[in-house]
Amino acid sequence: xxxxxxxxxxxxxxxxxxxxxxxxxxxxxxxxxxxxxxxxxxxxxxxxxxxxxxxxxxxxxxxxxxxxxxxxxxxxxxxxxxxxxxxxxxxxxxxxxxxxxxxxxxxxxxxxxxxxxxxxxxxxxxxxxxxxxxxxxxxxxxxxxxxxxxxxxxxxxxxxxxxxxxxxxxxxxxxxxxxxxxxxxxxxxxxxxxxxxxxxxxxxxxxxxxxxxxxxxxxxxxxxxxxxxxxxxxxxxxxxxxxxxxxxxxxxxxxxxxxxxxxxxxxxxxxxxxxx
Amino acid sequence: xxxxxxxxxxxxxxxxxxxxxxxxxxxxxxxxxxxxxxxxxxxxxxxxxxxxxxxxxxxxxxxxxxxxxxxxxxxxxxxxxxxxxxxxxxxxxxxxxxxxxxxxxxxxxxxxxxxxxxxxxxxxxxxxxxxxxxxxxxxxxxxxxxxxxxxxxxxxxxxxxxxxxxxxxxxxxxxxxxxxxxxxxxxxxxxxxxxxxxxxxxxxxxxxxxxxxxxxxxxxxxxxxxxxxxxxxxxxxxxxxxxxxxxxxxxxxxxxxxxxxxxxxxxxxxx
Numbered sequence: 001x002x003x004x005x006x007x008x009x010x011x012x013x014x015x016x017x018x019x020x021x022x023x024x025x026x027x028x029x030x031x032x033x034x035x036x037x038x039x040x041x042x043x044x045x046x047x048x049x050x051x052x053x054x055x056x057x058x059x060x061x062x063x064x065x066x067x068x069x070x071x072x073x074x075x076x077x078x079x080x081x082x083x084x085x086x087x088x089x090x091x092x093x094x095x096x097x098x099x100x101x102x103x104x105x106x107x108x109x110x111x112x113x114x115x116x117x118x119x120x121x122x123x124x125x126x127x128x129x130x131x132x133x134x135x136x137x138x139x140x141x142x143x144x145x146x147x148x149x150x151x152x153x154x155x156x157x158x159x160x161x162x163x164x165x166x167x168x169x170x171x172x173x174x175x176x177x178x179x180x181x182x183x184x185x186x187x188x189x190x191x192x193x194x195x196x197x198x199x200x201x202x203x204x205x206x207x208x209x210x211x212x213x214x215x216x217x218x219x220x221x222x223x224x225x226x227x228x229x230x231x232x233x234x235x236x237x238x239x240x241x242x243x244x245x246x247x248x249x250x251x252x253x254x255x256x257x258x259x260x261x262x263x264x265x266x267x268x269x270x271x272x273x274x275x276x
Numbered sequence: 277x278x279x280x281x282x283x284x285x286x287x288x289x290x291x292x293x294x295x296x297x298x299x300x301x302x303x304x305x306x307x308x309x310x311x312x313x314x315x316x317x318x319x320x321x322x323x324x325x326x327x328x329x330x331x332x333x334x335x336x337x338x339x340x341x342x343x344x345x346x347x348x349x350x351x352x353x354x355x356x357x358x359x360x361x362x363x364x365x366x367x368x369x370x371x372x373x374x375x376x377x378x379x380x381x382x383x384x385x386x387x388x389x390x391x392x393x394x395x396x397x398x399x400x401x402x403x404x405x406x407x408x409x410x411x412x413x414x415x416x417x418x419x420x421x422x423x424x425x426x427x428x429x430x431x432x433x434x435x436x437x438x439x440x441x442x443x444x445x446x447x448x449x450x451x452x453x454x455x456x457x458x459x460x461x462x463x464x465x466x467x468x469x470x471x472x473x474x475x476x477x478x479x480x481x482x483x484x485x486x487x488x489x490x491x492x493x494x495x496x497x498x499x500x501x502x503x504x505x506x507x508x509x510x511x512x513x514x515x516x517x518x519x520x521x522x523x524x525x526x527x528x529x530x531x532x533x534x535x536x537x538x539x540x541x542x543x544x545x546x547x
Contacts, residue, residue: 027296029398029417031391038395042414045407055405062410063402066395073300123474126302128504130334131497133306137327140320144327145307152302182519190512192474193482197504199474200486201497203467206331209460233491237464244468255344255469262465263373263458270457271450 008169016164018046019080023164026076034068040080041066047084051091061087064099071110072117074160079109081167112184119188121156124195131202138206207237212276236275281433283315284356288429291348292422305329305351305372312355325355325368332369332462333376335469346383350376352429361441366452369459371440382428386421482507 008016026039041062048065052058071079083102090098129151137144211224228235244262247253269275291308294301305326313322329351336345350372358368394417401409471483486504489495495503 024298024300025414025418027300028414028421029391029394030296030387031395032388033392034395038398039414041402042410045411049407059402059405059407062407063399066399066402119474123470126304127334127470128497128501130304130306130330132501134327134330135497137306137323137330140323142310142319142323145310145323148304148306149301156302181516182523183516186512186516186519189476189479189515190508192476193479193511194501194504194508195474196471196476196479197482197486197489197507198497198501199467199470200483200488201490201495201500202334202486203464203483204487204490205497206334207460207463207467209457209464234487238487240461240464241467241471244465245471248468248472249475255465258468259373259462259465262461266457266461267454270460271454273450273453275457276453276460 008165012168015047015050015084016077016081016168019043019084020077020161020164022046023073023076023080023160026073034066035070036073037069038066040069040076043076043080044083044087048087051087057091064102067103069106069110071114072121074117074121074156075113075163077160077164078167079106079113081164081169082109084168116184116188119195120191121152121159124191124198125155126152127195127198127202131198131205134202134206203237203241204234207234207241209237209240210276211236211274213274277434277437280316280360281430284312284352284433285426285430287311287315288348288352289422289426291352292425293418295348297418297422303348303351305333305347305354308348308351309355312352313359316356316359318359321359322355325358325365326351328365328369328459329354329372332372332459332466334463335466335473336376344380345373345376346379347376349379349425349429353432356433357437357440360437361444363444366455366459367444369462370455373462379425379428382424386424391417 022043022045026036026043028039028042030036030039041064044065045062048058048061052061065083083106086098086102086105089095090102095101129148132151133144133148135144136147211228214221214223216222225236232238244258247258248255266275287308290311291303295303307326309324309326309329310319310322313319313325316322333345333347333350336347353375354368354372357371358365361367394413398410398413401407401413482504486500489500489503490497
């Protein structure tokens with residue numbers, strides 16, 4: 001493949017559609033051993049069949065793409081496009097170390113791309129769209145869930161599809177350039193900024209924890225929640241969230257134990273009528 | 277009951293199929309709840325319960341293939357039990373947690389054990405030059421995974437509702453307070469997990485900015501998202517420019533390889 005990008009021919013478009021649609025099934029036989037690997041091999045099968053007329057070469061190519069592979073599926077077509085361009089080179093002029101080079105490329109790219117996909121789509125964009133959806137859904141409005149489905153998935157499928165076009169056209173150079181220049185890290189950090197802002201907002205909006213205890217202090221009625229609201233609204237949810245962050249980060253306690261702890265403590269305090 | 281159980285089984289199948297079988301849609305309680313509500317004839321309760329369960333499971337998502345809790349099962353059964361037992365959203369949330377954790381066992385049995393044999397079978401099919409068999413096995417796996425969950429859903433809906441109803445009915449009144457407090461406290465864990473996964477000393481201030489925007493400026497999530505997005509774009513451009521400048525500086529006077537190593541060191545230092 002030449003370094004200049006070519007316009008897509010009819011066959012190219014057909015190939016891109018093939019990897020885009022077949023890519024949706026990549027999790028089909030997901031295991032903890034090879035992850036999405038076998039699925040990845042399956043998604044490339046028709047393209048490999050076209051490239052390798054010889055049966056031995058074809059099955060060797062399928063087998064080499066069934067090895068360990070795992071990424072965020074949003075960038076899957078992008079990677080498939082890159083891999084296709086590499087296999088095409090190999091089919092035209094066999095490379096001696098195709099096995100290592102194509103595997104190295106996949107393993108090298110799947111990490112940063114999974115990081116970008118997880119931090120943007122799973123971490124940030126999902127939280128934002130869920131937040132917008134929850135705002136309406138907590139009032140029983142059906143627009144909430146619908147808005148979440150549309151807002152999340154339209155950009156998701158857009159990136160997924162055009163990632164495939166991009167990977168097919170420009171090959172591997174583009175992403176390694178973005179990684180080297182630091183653009184990828186900048187974007188990842190920017191996503192975290194947005195995500196943290198949203199989580200801060202949702203800590204107030206979606207953690208409805210309150211003190212329900214009302215007593216008399218020296219004959220004066222004392223409502224703990226009202227007093228705390230005078231200091232900082234949402235102090236209890238904020239405090240609990242930060243206590244849990246501290247346990248996760250500094251104490252390295254597993255989420256399962258924290259989950260059990262939260263359930264037990266909140267149930268006891270709720271049963272005693274201290275919080276609600 | 278059979279019809280309802282069948283409908284729930286279909287929803288369960290659909291969620292698992294759209295998740296891993298095809299389309300890779302985000303499987304979230306926020307939209308599973310309304311679907312279950314629709315199937316059981318109470319859409320409004322479905323929306324409310326779906327939203328409440330979503331808030332708890334917000335921090336639960338699969339990273340790198342490991343699944344902490346089965347969000348789909350939690351959403352389906354939490355809402356279904358919540359509606360059928362008529363105990364409200366806090367009961368739905370309280371039931372969704374153990375269900376999500378238990379369903380992971382079934383998930384692990386499939387992805388952790390059974391699919392390894394499927395993959396082995398596929399390896400042998402490819403080694404024997406039989407790509408049709410590989411395709412057939414691939415399709416089998418795609419259908420098998422949601423089907424197992426659908427069967428589980430049907431069985432649980434047929435035999436599970438009465439025991440759970442009995443259990444909830446025989447509970448003393450303070451349990452209600454405990455369940456309410458639990459469903460209010462659990463979303464905090466979701467938030468904490470998300471913050472932990474995005475932790476960045478430089479950026480933690482934005483958590484508090486978001487908090488105050490919601491608590492005191494009374495902004496909804498949409499305007500907060502727009503403001504946060506604007507700040508993020510500004511940050512990305514500034515941060516990228518700074519990286520470029522840092523990279524260009526050392527390669528100025530001492531050209532060639534010396535400049536190259538210098539910029540690498542700078543990158544190591546920054547990362």
